[in-house]
Amino acid sequence: MMVISIFHVIIAKITLNYRGPNKVTINIIQITDLHLHADRNVSAHNINTFNSAQSVLRAIEKNERDFDMLILSGDLSDDGSTASYENLRYLLKNFDCPIYLMSGNHDSLDSIELITNKNNLKYQNYANLGKWGIFMFNTKKDNSPNGILHQHELVSFDKITNDNKDKYLLIMLHHHPVPIGSESMDTMIIENSNELLNRINHTQIKGIGWGHVHDEISIKYNGALLFSTPSTCYQAKPKSKKFSIDLSQSPGYRIISLRDDGEINTKVIRVTL
Numbered sequence: 001m002m003v004i005s006i007f008h009v010i011i012a013k014i015t016l017n018y019r020g021p022n023k024v025t026i027n028i029i030q031i032t033d034l035h036l037h038a039d040r041n042v043s044a045h046n047i048n049t050f051n052s053a054q055s056v057l058r059a060i061e062k063n064e065r066d067f068d069m070l071i072l073s074g075d076l077s078d079d080g081s082t083a084s085y086e087n088l089r090y091l092l093k094n095f096d097c098p099i100y101l102m103s104g105n106h107d108s109l110d111s112i113e114l115i116t117n118k119n120n121l122k123y124q125n126y127a128n129l130g131k132w133g134i135f136m137f138n139t140k141k142d143n144s145p146n147g148i149l150h151q152h153e154l155v156s157f158d159k160i161t162n163d164n165k166d167k168y169l170l171i172m173l174h175h176h177p178v179p180i181g182s183e184s185m186d187t188m189i190i191e192n193s194n195e196l197l198n199r200i201n202h203t204q205i206k207g208i209g210w211g212h213v214h215d216e217i218s219i220k221y222n223g224a225l226l227f228s229t230p231s232t233c234y235q236a237k238p239k240s241k242k243f244s245i246d247l248s249q250s251p252g253y254r255i256i257s258l259r260d261d262g263e264i265n266t267k268v269i270r271v272t273l
């Protein structure tokens with residue numbers, strides 16, 4: 001009897017230690033800037049964007065087990081065609097977790113709406129996940145490649161923070177909210193990003209992630225982690241005057257882990273084509 005009860009104690013301890021730290025961690029995979037076309041054979045900067053996105057998604061399927069959702073942070077399509085979003089749906093067909101689609105400057109909101117909110121593909125700006133909330137701004141500005149925070153979304157964001165529903169917040173964007181030191185990219189920055197940056201001091205914002213810049217960046221800003229994620233296709237040379245391709249970097253995705261204590265752990269995984 002004595003042996004059995006010690007055995008039980010050991011098992012209980014192992015279980016607690018094993019499950020404890022991860023039990024309530026939310027794992028998100030961010031994928032961004034797929035730039036799909038209606039025609040699956042189209043290449044941009046010598047990369048077939050359909051094949052490249054497919055390679056990244058296959059790597060996720062093969063190598064990642066423990067994730068709760070995908071967030072696709074814009075420029076899902078390059079040409080905005082309905083067929084390009086059908087290609088996206090085809091590429092995502094093996095994933096049954098919630099998949100949040102966000103709009104980038106190349107996207108068509110009408111086409112995104114055609115394929116979302118009927119299944120696990122979602123188009124919505126807010127999700128509550130227990131202690132964490134995720135707010136996904138639509139930073140697309142009409143008839144412009146630049147980013148903008150729309151007033152009605154800022155109002156709904158403020159309502160959510162004032163209601164104190166979430167202890168911690170992750171914000172996702174398509175465009176970058178801070179300059180990245182690349183002249184051409186920085187012309188397309190979120191024009192009124194101060195509206196968001198000024199809110200970091202007095203809300204629960206722990207992290208802000210984006211795509212658009214086709215490069216990996218990580219910055220600490222007033223206690224929040226700001227980060228961008230590589231595209232699933234071509235990569236941009238950091239801090240270059242004109243947009244130029246960085247052949248030394250592969251496509252990739254980002255794992256974002258939201259811990260129960262408000263910490264964010266995140267890393268980029270590159271995929272060799």
Ligand SMILES: [Fe+2]
Binds near residue numbers: 106
């Ligand atoms: Fe973009």
